[in-house]
Amino acid sequence: MAAAPTPSRTTPRARVLVVDDDADMLRLLSLRLQAAGYDVVAVGSAEAALAQLDMARPQLVLSDVRLPGRDGLALFDEVRARHPSLPVILLTAHGTIPDAVEATSRGVFTYLTKPYDGKELLEKIAQALALSAPAVTHAHAHEAWRADIVSRSNRMTDLLAEAYMVAQSDASVLLLGDSGSGKELLAQAIHRASPRARHPFVAVNCGAIPEALLESELFGHVKGAFTDAVSNHKGLFQAAEGGTLLLDEIGDMPPALQVKLLRVLQERAVRPVGASQSIPIDVRIISATHRDLEAAMATAQFREDLYYRLNVVTLALPTLGDRREDIALLANHFLDKLARKYDKRLSGFAPEALKALTLAAWPGNVRQLYNVVEQVCALSTTPLVPLTLVQRALRTPSTQVLSFAEARQRFEREYLVGLLKMTDGNVADAARLAQRNRTEFYRLLQKHALTPGNFKNDAVDNEDVADERHD
Known part of the structure; x- marks a missing residue:
């Protein structure tokens, strides 16, 4: 497992609000996070955590589930109500795992069981902060050339x-x-x-x-x-x-x-x-x-x-799947841009919605991500884009992200394959049906790497397999 990234010394340190009623555990967590480069605000109860939310303005909340009075799950509900995009990580004993699993379905970023693995904790915190980070803007003049990327x-x-x-x-x-x-x-x-x-x-x-x-x-x-x-x-x-x-x-x-x-x-x-x-x-x-x-x-x-x-x-250029750490940045960037286009007040994505975007397959790459964000932006009725809208947009058929040239290429090839199947690979007959001369028709077949002989009798099945590989 790769080592967790640590905050850069040239950028502001992320602030983590740590909540645990065990004084020794609270001290250990604080020391570990401070050593990793985070600012830490440590409190011993949910009530104290809520009092610190607006004063400390943390970028992440790390809380034990078992707390005196209001427990960690109730704390999460209150944090979610006040700050919907603020990520929460829960620490849980084995007896409260079912509660923690249920909490993740409601929007908790993740949970870790005690005794937790220190390296895994730092990785999860880094991931949560990366997902909730706003899009990077290139303020320096020497970076203006690449400002759109x-x-x-x-x-x-x-x-x-x-x-x-x-x-x-x-x-x-x-x-x-x-x-x-x-x-x-x-x-x-x-x-x-x-x-x-x-x-x-x-x-x-x-x-x-x-x-x-x-x-x-x-x-x-x-x-x-x-x-x-x-x-x-x-x-x-x-x-x-x-x-x-x-x-x-x-x-x-x-x-x-x-x-x-x-x-x-x-x-x-x-x-x-x-x-x-x-x-x-x-x-x-x-x-x-x-x-x-x-x-x-x-x-x-x-x-x-x-x-x-x-x-x-x-x-x-890498595919979007090869640069997944950019998905949250791009999604937030597009949302901000499109919210202005549609004159909507959108503050971001719900944590589980952003997580769904980062885990999705993106065959259409950045263009497909833009289309998905545009769809959820147009349909969203709440300031925070919910998971349900993202899931709906991700089920959109991939043909909607094809460029005009790609759609035309796909149609042209499928049309030629249909003609060759219909005529049993006879180029003269296929060209006649297409109302094209044989020379032009041969050029089209060559363009799409289609061999007429593969469509004769029992060779048709082989061409079907080749089509699937081509697609």
Whole structure:
């Protein structure tokens, strides 16, 4: 078991209110917590604890269950009524374990049995304080570049340090990470930390723009280049002049356009559609994808020479599950932001609601967490978001956190699989049903790594298994 984190000497010490009628136990607990770096307010009864609540303003209450007069469970009820988000940890003898278990279902952060393990106690206190901590704000001017990225995890700290160094150069950067992990936010942060910060930051999702329009969007067009070209149009490369262009979901760029992009990167100039002359450009390229580009190169879906041109420096974003210590920070940060949007007075999450968020699976990463917080914010009728609302939001189907490009990709593949099953793998018949020519249909099958032969007769079952693995 990892050692419990201790309070930093550069930040205010957290205050813990300790309650126990056993003078020796109270002294031992106080010494242990003070040695770990906490401020301790020690009292011998529930009544004394309640008297200290508003004066001492503790960040956590640690109480024995067996107390003279009002017991620890009654103390918890009173603390909860006054300060709903204040975490409480109970110390219990074996005879009161059932009461303590019931208390956790009502909102007690956790309970420990006597004799307690000192290391486990410190870990539980650190966890409770982390869960109830407000979102970190980046007040220092030198951190303004990353102000939109809320984090305290070591993984993100290391990543941001590397991103800051990369930002000082003009090297092309490839951002890798699952959908919803924050690739565009990191790209914006790199731009703000770079010498190009005063110039435009422009983002384009290569998977969300139809193939027929993507070239014009990127490189521009001249009047008369095609039917709807009624005037000259500057492309996104020119719009980002002097600044940074993010090519998001670069792995979804059509092969024909990959060739033209490579030429632009080599020549540092763009030629608008229909133009006879190239226009010099000065743009820093950041690209991003959730796809495995090396696997795409192996199947000729992505050009190797373009990959190495884009991949001068690679930064990989962790999933939200790999930075769980950030979940409470992000949830509180989003709640504060969304409460203003919905004009609601929300003070935070109930402790058990916050615990549920930190323990949940997050296949949609930070984007999914934002959507969940937005749902509970819109529906909450109390200042403190309850567990029931969080549980309801977490049961929301994961399709609601798909981006437009992801939803389109999923539909397109499922549609092709359905056609191939219907036609027993006959590409000519499937293309006819789809009202597409065979060449275009083969290109779609290659894009989604579908082999028609796998859909013939008894091979269908094998393709179903492959589909499940792909999904």
